[in-house]
Amino acid sequence: MEKFDWLSTIKTNIWLLHIVGLWPKDNQTYKCNYYTLYALSSGICFTVGxxxxxTINLFYIYNNLEVLTASIFVSLTQFIGIFKSLFIVKNIKTLKDLMDSLKSDTFQPKNRRQRELAQISLDGWQTMFHFFCGVGGFTVLILSVFPFLDQSFKQYRLPFLVWYPYDTNISPFYEITYLYQALCCYFISVVNMMTDTLIAALNMYIGAQCDILCDTIRHINGPDKELDVMWLNCIIHHRKILRFADCSQQYFNWIVLLQFAASVVSIGLSMFQLTVVVPFTSVFYTFCSYVVAIALETFIYCWYGNQVELKSSEIMYATFESNWVDAPIDIKKKIQFFSLRCQKPIKMSSLKIFYLTLETFMKILQTSWSYFALLHQVNSKK
Structure with missing residues (x-):
């Protein structure tokens, strides 16, 4: 049977990461070459710069609550892009090893039924990827062309409040700066969205492997010698799933923590901005699209993390559904040992502080609402 290509669905993701300097070709890592020079220069120019x-501009507007919140809610998301880039560069070898491990025989579907199970997971991720990129791309487009929507470009308004060591109200400095801000916005958005969807893909792979393992366990049958080998293979498969999950979590521990913190603040500030702008204007719709994009970004983390927990918890039930009643004593001991290891489902977390579950997502929204209520109360007293 032809090998199942686990990476076929995320090729666009990998290609876009390569474009922004975060994914060297093939199995390469960062070396002293032109690609590393490109990654370093583009990162400094479009992300760090x-x-x-x-950040410098915040010191000029800190005493104006409305202007400050309007600037911070975008700055936070873009600032997180720096850390996401750094963690990908730091863990690029680990990430590529994880991708290579998917090609191993242990992680391959064993029959057509398992290939269909795996394809369902891949198709679900791809649907999410297109939807998320559509929402995110639309939000970035709105942010970058905002001065044209409300005609403020005539007053030399830029998409973002940024300090520059020159006068941007003079042509051609205004046009050059506008183009630079738009390029930075798209560059950082690609970094953020591709990193988010890559983490979702890692969790999707873990869940898909749990589906395959459950299917294998439920259909174990044959002579005693074959049963022994089959259960041993299942134990090995489960260990490799745990190792894959552990390596994935080590990579995105800090990314998730920072993203959750940024999401809480960004959603709260965006909702506050909706209360101080004129309803149903271009500004209003800009903030609406941004709230939806950030909420969806957070939801993706929690949804796929939650799927890992649910699917891994099915392994123990699949063990009881297997044909173990007539198995020899020595095989029953292996089954008992295996079932004990599967009692605790795999829980993806951020430094064991936040678990990637739908419950966490609801808590994030609740916390964001608390920040919004506080800001609204402070502003109403003025």
Whole structure:
């Protein structure tokens, strides 16, 4: 049977990461070559430089609550892009090893039924990827062309409040700066969205492997010698799933923690902005699209993490559904040992502080609402 290509669905993701300098070709890592030079220069120019200038501008507007919140809610998301880039560069070898491990015989579907199970997971991720990129791309487009929507470009308004060491109200400095901000916005958005969907893909692979393992366990049958080998293979498969999950979690531990913190603040600030702008204007719809994009970004983490927990918890039930009643004593001991190891489902987390579950997603929304309520109360007292 032809090998199942686990990476076929995420080729666009990998290609876009390569474009922004975060994925060297093939199995290569960062070396002293032109690609590393490109990754370093583009990261400094479009990610670090833009965020640094935005941070400087905050010191000029800190005493204006409305303007400050309007600037911070975008700055936070873009600032997280720096850390996501750094963690990918730092863990690029680990990530590529994880991708290579998917090609091993242990992780391959054993029959057509298992291939269909795996394809369902891949198709679900691809649907999510297209939807998320559509929402995110639309939000970035709205942010980058905002001055044209409300005609403020005539007053030399830029898409983002950023400090520059020159006068941007003079042509051609305005046009050049506008183009630079738009390029930075798209560059950082690609970094953020591709990192988010890559983490979702890793969790999707873990869940798909749990589906395959459950199917294998439920259909174990044959002579005693074959049963012994089959259960041994299942134990090995489960160990490799746990190792894959552990390596994946080590990579995105800090990314998830920072993203959750940024999401809480960004959603709260965006909701506050909706209360101080004129309803049903271009500004209003810009904030609406941003809230949806950030909420969806957080939901993706929690959804796929939650799927890992649910699917891994099915392994123990699949063990009881297997044909173990008539098995020899020595095989029953292996089954008992295996079932004990499967009692605790795989829980994806961020430094064991936040678990990637739908319950966590609801808590994030609740916390964001608390920040919004606080800001609204402070602003109403003025």
């Amino acid at each position: 833009h965020n640094l200038l935005q």
